[in-house]
Amino acid sequence: MEEQLLTPGDYLAILKRRKWALIIPFLVIVLAAILTALLWPPSYESSATILIEQREIPAEYVTSSMTTFAEQRMQSIKQRVLTSKQLQELILKFNLYPKLRDKIGIDEIVDKMREQIVLTPVNVEIADRRSGRTATATIAFTLSFEGDTARQAQQVADTITTLFLKEDLKVRTEQASSTLSFLKMEKERIQEELAEYEGQLARFKKENSDALPEVFQLNMQGLNNTERSIESAKENLRTLKEKKEALEEELFNTPREMDDLLAGGASKDEDEQRLAKLKLQLINLKTHFSDLYPDVQKLKEEIAEVTAKVEKKKKEDSQSIGGKSRKNPAYVTLASRLAGIRSDIKSTQNMISDLSDKAEDYKKRLAASPSVEEKYNAILAERNNLHIKYNELQAKMLEADMAKTLESEQKGERFTLVESAKLPEKPSKPNRLAIILIGLVLGIGAGVGLAAVMEFSDTSVLDADALSRATGMPVLTVVPNIETQEDLVKKRLKMWVICGGLFVAVVAVIFLFDAYVMDLDVLWVKLMRRIELMGTI
Numbered sequence: 067m068e069e070q071l072l073t074p075g076d077y078l079a080i081l082k083r084r085k086w087a088l089i090i091p092f093l094v095i096v097l098a099a100i101l102t103a104l105l106w107p108p109s110y111e112s113s114a115t116i117l118i119e120q121r122e123i124p125a126e127y128v129t130s131s132m133t134t135f136a137e138q139r140m141q142s143i144k145q146r147v148l149t150s151k152q153l154q155e156l157i158l159k160f161n162l163y164p165k166l167r168d169k170i171g172i173d174e175i176v177d178k179m180r181e182q183i184v185l186t187p188v189n190v191e192i193a194d195r196r197s198g199r200t201a202t203a204t205i206a207f208t209l210s211f212e213g214d215t216a217r218q219a220q221q222v223a224d225t226i227t228t229l230f231l232k233e234d235l236k237v238r239t240e241q242a243s244s245t246l247s248f249l250k251m252e253k254e255r256i257q258e259e260l261a262e263y264e265g266q267l268a269r270f271k272k273e274n275s276d277a278l279p280e281v282f283q284l285n286m287q288g289l290n291n292t293e294r295s296i297e298s299a300k301e302n303l304r305t306l307k308e309k310k311e312a313l314e315e316e317l318f319n320t321p322r323e324m325d326d327l328l329a330g331g332a333s334k335d336e337d338e339q340r341l342a343k344l345k346l347q348l349i350n351l352k353t354h355f356s357d358l359y360p361d362v363q364k365l366k367e368e369i370a371e372v373t374a375k376v377e378k379k380k381k382e383d384s385q386s387i388g389g390k391s392r393k394n395p396a397y398v399t400l401a402s403r404l405a406g407i408r409s410d411i412k413s414t415q416n417m418i419s420d421l422s423d424k425a426e427d428y429k430k431r432l433a434a435s436p437s438v439e440e441k442y443n444a445i446l447a448e449r450n451n452l453h454i455k456y457n458e459l460q461a462k463m464l465e466a467d468m469a470k471t472l473e474s475e476q477k478g479e480r481f482t483l484v485e486s487a488k489l490p491e492k493p494s495k496p497n498r499l500a501i502i503l504i505g506l507v508l509g510i511g512a513g514v515g516l517a518a519v520m521e522f523s524d525t526s527v528l529d530a531d532a533l534s535r536a537t538g539m540p541v542l543t544v545v546p547n548i549e550t551q552e553d554l555v556k557k558r559l560k561m562w563v564i565c566g567g568l569f570v571a572v573v574a575v576i577f578l579f580d581a582y583v584m585d586l587d588v589l590w591v592k593l594m595r596r597i598e599l600m601g602t603i
Contacts, residue, residue: 081517083521084517084520084521087513087516087517087520088513088514088516088517089513090513091509091512091513091516092509092510092512092513093509093571094509095505095508095509095512096502096505096506096509097571098505099501099502099504099505099506099508099509100502100505100575102501102505103496103498103499103501103502103505104498104575106495106496106498106501107214108214108493108495108496109212109213109214109493109494109495109496110212110213110214110215110216110218110219110490110493110494111210111211111212111213111219111490111494111495112210112211112213112216112219112220112222112223112224112487112488112489112490113208113209113210113223113487113488114208114209114210114223114224114227114483114485114486114487115188115206115207115208115209115483115484115485116206116207116208116209116227116230116231116481116482116483116484117205117206117481117482117483117484118204118205118206118207118481119481119482137187137204139234139237140185140187140207140230140481141185142237143230143233143234143237144185144230146233146237147226147229147230147233148180148183148226150173150176152229153176153179153180154172154176156179156222156225156226157172157175157176157179159225160218160221160222160225162175162179162213162214162218162222163175163178163179166178182211182212182213183209183210183211183226184208184209184210184211184212185207185208185209186207186208186209186210187204187206187207188204188205188206188207188208189202189203189204189205190202190203190205191203206484207481209223209226209227209230210223211223211226211487212494212495216489216490216491216493217489219487219490220487220488220489220490223487224486224487227483227486227487230481231481231483234481246463246467249459249462249463250463252459253456253459253460253463256452256455256456256459257456259452260449260452260453260456263445263448263449263452264449266445267442267445267446267449270441270442270445271442274434274438274442276431277431277432277434277435277438278435278438278439278442279435279438279439279442279443281431282432282435282439285428285431285432285435286432288424288428289425289428289429289432292421292424292425292428293425295421296418296421296422296425299414299417299418299421300418302414303411303414303415303418306407306410306411306414307411309407310404310407310408310411311345311348313400313403313404313407314345314373314404315342315345316400317397317400317401317404318341318342318345318376319342320396320397320400340372341369341372341373341376344365344368344369344372345369347365348362348365348366348369351365
């Protein structure tokens with residue numbers, strides 16, 4: 067069987083047959099949408115605008131103690147302000163959610179209120195002067211609250227905005243004060259450590275005053291001078307020894323007594339002659355060799371033995387003669403000079419010994435200098451580092467003090483209220499017109515859908531053409547529908563019921579509109595004003 071295309075007449079016939087399938091869902095859904103739009107309790111939203119005001123004094127002159135961005139600080143303040151305790155106080159103060167308090171717990175009510183407080187950043191696109199690229203910058207915030215009444219929404223939004231601004235000032239002042247307090251404590255700690263290292267350095271310098279790095283050159287110069295003095299003293303000692311030997315020889319050849327001098331030609335004993343020869347030999351050897359030469363040392367020992375014998379013999383002769391003999395003045399003079407030279411030799415030897423001890427002391431100082439310098443530099447470096455930290459802390463304390471003054475006088479970056487919460491003129495929720503329009507669209511769709519389902523699922527034969535197409539045979543006659551008087555009465559009653567229902571629905575819609583949306587007098591005034599404006603155009 068071929069599929070029959072529907073004509074406009076067929077569509078009209080379908081509308082007549084399925085008019086109640088179209089009208090009833092449409093009316094039910096539209097009435098439900100209207101009732102929902104009118105009975106939905108209104109919600110009013112009040113918003114305040116908080117500007118992020120830039121600092122008045124450039125950062126080159128005074129550094130702020132705030133280390134977070136404005137967005138982060140605003141979210142942090144939100145967490146501080148919207149605490150459960152604070153929100154409970156607001157709920158009791160403004161009598162919020164009176165119906166919900168008997169149904170749910172206070173924690174759930176607090177969560178609901180926290181959801182109704184919305185903090186929205188106001189962002190703008192700005193161009194970076196250096197790179198030329200556009201970036202998003204936050205210049206302000208809007209803080210809004212959604213309440214059951216307009217006055218309630220305004221009061222709560224205004225109170226929360228005030229709490230935000232107070233908390234921001236408190237946070238900035240506390241952070242500046244805490245920064246300054248921390249720097250003071252740190253400065254006192256560094257100052258104590260610095261005093262301790264100063265004392266340690268003073269004790270170390272006192273204990274190692276001779277081996278400090280700054281006296282190293284003095285020690286080197288002292289050692290060099292001492293060594294030169296030792297060499298000079300040794301040279302002087304050698305000269306004195308030579309003079310001593312010469313005087314000893316001269317004294318040996320000079321008669322001690324006047325009697326010996328008068329005798330003149332008396333011969334010397336063998337020991338004295340031998341001593342004279344040995345001294346001559348020693349003088350010859352010294353002209354060729356040093357004092358360390360073995361023959362020279364051996365000859366000196368032999369001269370010392372012979373000299374001791376001669377001196378002993380002279381002493382014995384002097385005792386045997388007694389006080390009767392007279393001393394030779396030349397001999398006495400030479401003996402006196404010899405005694406002086408011997409005394410000078412002893413003094414020089416003592417001086418050489420002292421200078422050697424002094425040189426050893428200088429060497430010990432120089433040997434200890436590296437370790438002393440290492441310890442000294444370690445203490446000094448630590449002291450200098452602490453001193454640098456101390457100076458840095460002093461500079462930072464000055465900056466922190468200025469930052470505290472900056473924040474207390476509100477000269478830095480701050481939040482400023484530029485638009486306080488206003489009394490909303492109309493509810494933000496629900497959007498009654500949108501709900502009604504959606505109801506109209508859904509009602510039309512539901513009616514058309516129900517009529518289409520009923521039509522295409524109906525397999526009955528509705529007219530002669532359909533019967534002819536179904537059987538393939540021609541239709542001889544059609545018996546029309548005969549309406550009785552009872553049918554006409556039922557039809558009229560049905561029309562009156564429909565008209566009455568529509569009238570009641572219209573009256574109900576007008577009443578609900580007047581009660582929940584807008585007063586009819588106000589609506590009439592607005593309509594007349596709009597008509598006048600259209601007339602002038």
